[in-house]
Amino acid sequence: MAPGANGEPSVSPPKKRRLGSRYAVLGMLSMGLKTGYAMKKHVEGNLGHYWSESYGQIYPTLRQLVDEGLATCTEERRKGKPMRNLYAITSSGRKELREWLVVPPEPQPQRSELLLKLSFGDRVDSEACQKLIRDHSQQCERDLSYLSEIESALLEPPRKHRDQPYWLMTLRHGRAIREAELAWCNETLEHLRQLETERKR
Template sequence: MKKYNHTTYTILGILTTECRSGYSIKQFIDRSLRHFWKISYGQIYPTLKIIVEEGLATVQTTTQEGKPDRNEYFLTEKGKHVLTDWLEKPIEEVPVERNEVLLKLFFGRHQLKEHTLHLLENYQNQLEERYLLYKSIEENISTTSQGHQDAQYWLFTLDYGKRITRASIDWCESTINKIS
């Protein structure tokens, strides 16, 4: 079976939801996946083109009065099979986080202690904002998507984000205390 890139698998997965157009796919990514998987708008349409060319999805064009035509994409059986095959394979490697704060802290002895503390305090504030956003998203999913087939799995990934963020906030507090 042909191997595709992660963007292709991501879009195949999104096509299992109600998202059918490139625009709605981008909105879905921005509302949910961007917290752990980034895809630029410029990647979506070329990937959709490949998905259609490969027979993984079909496209239906709808004419809209006063607007450009709207393309809607639908998974084929082949597309569902490719997605399922990828989902069932083990991950190839544990992801490595790229974190500028950790990189700067690693070389922290070469800057003033006050700058290091300021860096960590800002990072902690951003993490606390992110944590509040995650809680808001969780509440939204719990109230508006209750009964949706995917809601439980969305909450699992959100819980991961909340836990990692909470641990990072705790790490910030501990590191700030040690440096102070």
């Protein structure tokens, strides 16, 4: 008998695929961004604190979306300016985006090089561990001022983008996490110093 007949539940396991880039691009299309170049800039400038995307992902993805009918592409050649491909989302593109949006993201396996190093802290001296933490603390501080910059740029002109309230939520997330990191850094530095004096005794 052919496999998979008879209503067996073994219709082939649903396979996990990531597809993050696909929907990031589709979402940016839905914001009205028209070129791959503009999307890269937008990722760097606005989404940098929680998303990244490279040309190597963006351009092939755009092509694929067009192939699947989720976007359209029109060439624009202007005299005196380089050629551009102008993309736009279609209604089936909007539909697929909405469907993706309501699916709760499954927890993605986190890898923190900092915590990995810290967990082996016993192999080096306390000073090295403390430096690790202080560097991280400084990075968080830099991140915080970067986030503030984006936030003021977002609030300054009173003309509100439709997505502005949601962008503010992501910014608050970045701030909340960085502040928690800072608190943990201070706490951890204290623990490291305690460990150090215990060791010396």
